[in-house]
Amino acid sequence: MASEVGAKAPWLTIIGIGDNGLDSLTPLARTLFDAAQTIIAPERVLARIDCGTRETIPWTFGIKETIAFVLARRGTPVTILATGDPMFYGVGATLMRDLDKAEMRVIPSPSAFSLAASRLGWALQDVAMISLHGRSVHGLASHVQPGNRILALTSSGRTVVEAAQILSARGFGRSEMHVLEHIGGPDERIKILRADRIAADKPDFADFNTLAIACEAQPGAVLLPSVPGLPDEAFEHDGQLTKREVRAVTLARLGPVPGGLMWDVGAGCGSIGIEWIRSARGAKAIAIEASEARRTMMAHNALTLGAPGLDIIAGTAPDALADLAMPDAVFIGGGISHDGVFEVAWDALKPSGRMVANAVTVEGEARLFALQAVHGGELIRMQVSRAEPVGRYLGWKPMMPVTLWSVTKGLDA
Structure with a gap:
């Protein structure tokens, strides 16, 4: 047609x-x-x-x-x-x-971005331009960095207050917020207030507005960089969490790309999928998790860490993988030794797509060895130790070793 x-x-x-x-x-x-x-x-x-x-x-x-x-x-x-x-x-x-x-x-x-930049004297190439119109305001969170400037389209005047509350909760209450109402029209007006003031007073703003934020961190602010490996404590979890050192290596091998889709199989608290989304413009992730409690934690983490678009699927692989969009990358953080999990994920993976699977059990490790023998790829064994108090001194406390298998699917696979 x-x-x-x-x-x-x-x-x-x-x-x-x-x-x-x-x-x-x-x-x-x-x-x-x-x-x-x-x-x-x-x-x-x-x-x-x-x-x-x-x-x-x-x-x-x-x-x-x-x-x-x-x-x-x-x-x-x-x-x-x-x-x-x-x-x-x-x-x-x-x-x-x-x-x-x-x-x-x-x-x-x-555009509203061009008009706002002209009023504020901001160079557009140095500004994060996002839309909160018809989208979750929590998408703002991943852009909240010291010294960052953000221009955002909004859905209503209420969006400004919600954005101010997010900034204040993160320790960025000093940030200056410019609310440009009816920009370019006869009723144009620019209001400038600190985020903590807006969050506390909840003033009214015109529904037709553009929001400009000059991020300023106060002492003790929570700093969450966009590079993989957020602190473990940034996530709500029950212990089923890919630790930050292993997570950083895992994400590096998954290779987030703009607009890329990743499956996070056995997602736990969602740390891998969330960091995938944060790492590349327009990146998307589908998280598959059987536990309702963990899905609830995952949803909370996705909002607070600026990945509200995380698609959370209830179920167990391989059955829950049926009819999902073909991924550019797959992470199997749990269940690699279960029948059919690898096979279904591998068949769905796009040519040149990346797969990473982690295992901490002997059985899981044996499965990775067997898969590597057939499909190639790279095996890595990581063991991280963290210094912790031993009386008046420090000693190394080792975490469980993790075996990582990473492989790229061939064009003819």
Whole structure:
């Protein structure tokens, strides 16, 4: 269908519009708007412009419903008015997943990020640009680092308060928060407050706002770097945790990549999947865990550590692996000696995908030796000792040795 439509003129036009309405449109965008037959736009946009007698549809439904509505009119001229740049966390980028690019014509306006940077004097290449619009506000957490600057799209004024609470809980209450309301429009206003003040007072903000944060850590702040190997105490767990030294090596061999999907089989408290997500832009992880208590801990860890998108699956491998999306990497942290776990995961792994399996039992280690003999790869045995008090002195306390097997799936496997 896409190839047939692709030979024709675009039927879907997406025009970026600012808070100052039609005055924000370029001559080309204005020409396309004037020629539009059906216009879909947010109610606040439609309230400020004159669409004449043309069909207008207020955008009051969710993004999934919007996509379904637009696709149902495929081939019929439709114009969408979207805030700012439709290809930057916007409806254009979303629809491009379902449509051929030849079906769409996109005319952007300056994004909220560009407008905010121009007001604040921030260089965009030095800023983390994220969206909290229609997403969990806990996605902010992985970007909270000393000296970091963050620009965030929000869902409402309440998002600002929730972000301030996250910053304060992490020891970043001194951070300066700029709330840019109705930026680019006649009602534009910028409010500047410290995060701890917002968290305590919970003031009201306009729902149409962009949030800018200058992160400042206070003494005792919890620092959680983006490199693998977060402190063990950063996770809520019941002892079933891949320790940070082993975790760092495991993640290095899994090789997180932008947009990559990993399966975490026998996920425990979710440490591997969470750190995979934190390590690369757009990385995704599916965590499979049988224990309800551990899944609850995992969900908590995913929120507090900035990986709210972690997909948690209840069940036991290999049965729970059926019908999951093909992964770019697989980590088997538990159950490698169980029948069918490796085979199902290996069959699903994409060509050139990476698999890492860890074992602490003799039986698990024997299974890794057998798999390495057939599939190749690399075996490593790690034993970490940590210095702990022995009376008035320090002594080395060894942890259980861990055997790691890492292998890359061949193109012809």
